[in-house]
Amino acid sequence: DTAVSQTPKYLVTQMGNDKSIKCEQNLGHDTMYWYKQDSKKFLKIMFSYNNKELIINETVPNRFSPKSPDKAHLNLHINSLELGDSAVYFCASSQGPTRGEDQYFGPGTRLLVL
Amino acid sequence: GQQLNQSPQSMFIQEGEDVSMNCTSSSIFNTWLWYKQDPGEGPVLLIALYKAGELTSNGRLTAQFGITRKDSFLNISASIPSDVGIYFCAGLVWATGGGADGLTFGKGTHLIIQP
Numbered sequence: 001d002t003a004v005s006q007t008p009k010y011l012v013t014q015m016g017n018d019k020s021i022k023c024e025q026n027l028g029h030d031t032m033y034w035y036k037q038d039s040k041k042f043l044k045i046m047f048s049y050n051n052k053e054l055i056i057n058e059t060v061p062n063r064f065s066p067k068s069p070d071k072a073h074l075n076l077h078i079n080s081l082e083l084g085d086s087a088v089y090f091c092a093s094s095q096g097p098t099r100g101e102d103q104y105f106g107p108g109t110r111l112l113v114l
Numbered sequence: 115g116q117q118l119n120q121s122p123q124s125m126f127i128q129e130g131e132d133v134s135m136n137c138t139s140s141s142i143f144n145t146w147l148w149y150k151q152d153p154g155e156g157p158v159l160l161i162a163l164y165k166a167g168e169l170t171s172n173g174r175l176t177a178q179f180g181i182t183r184k185d186s187f188l189n190i191s192a193s194i195p196s197d198v199g200i201y202f203c204a205g206l207v208w209a210t211g212g213g214a215d216g217l218t219f220g221k222g223t224h225l226i227i228q229p
Contacts, residue, residue: 045216056216105156
């Protein structure tokens with residue numbers, strides 16, 4: 001009965017590889033997000049999609065490409081991984097894009113680039 | 115972009131003590147939120163604040179939305195061991211034309227409780 005789920009939970013890979021992280025929410029929410037948490041625990045928004053449309057795209061390298069096949073899914077594809085991409089990536093969802101109080105976070109994907 | 119200054123960065127307290135942490139910003143936010151993150155988990159919402167001056171409680175937690183809309187504090191009374199974790203403040207700005215800019219997070223307060 002997980003509300004926001006992410007796979008994989010752990011991802012260890014080599015520099016230069018391409019990898020994807022998947023996110024699914026079963027809450028019926030319209031808006032989904034990707035956040036990055038660095039080694040100092042700082043959380044920063046990367047992308048936001050509302051009804052499969054991109055509404056927020058922070059300053060993120062274009063090696064990161066989100067894809068939303070439907071409202072319940074927002075996947076994150078990363079090309080040519082770099083050491084600095086190592087972080088915890090959190091997916092989140094909310095009913096809509098304007099009310100932050102109902103933003104539910106997934107358990108995170110711990111990415112380690114070697 | 116906007117930044118939130120959260121303090122203290124960490125707290126070492128005895129079980130049963132009260133805890134206070136705060137966030138300040140140079141810009142105005144429409145919504146202030148407080149989250150807790152346990153090790154290996156995602157942030158979980160504790161309290162949401164929508165109006166300047168609003169004071170809201172959730173059990174032993176109390177938070178206030180500053181009157182200037184540029185600050186907020188979170189108090190935890192009579193701390194217990196399960197309060198251990200990282201507490202984040204977050205602010206939300208409603209963009210013109212609808213929508214929002216996404217949450218801006220503080221850098222977190224690490225709470226460590228000694229039994």
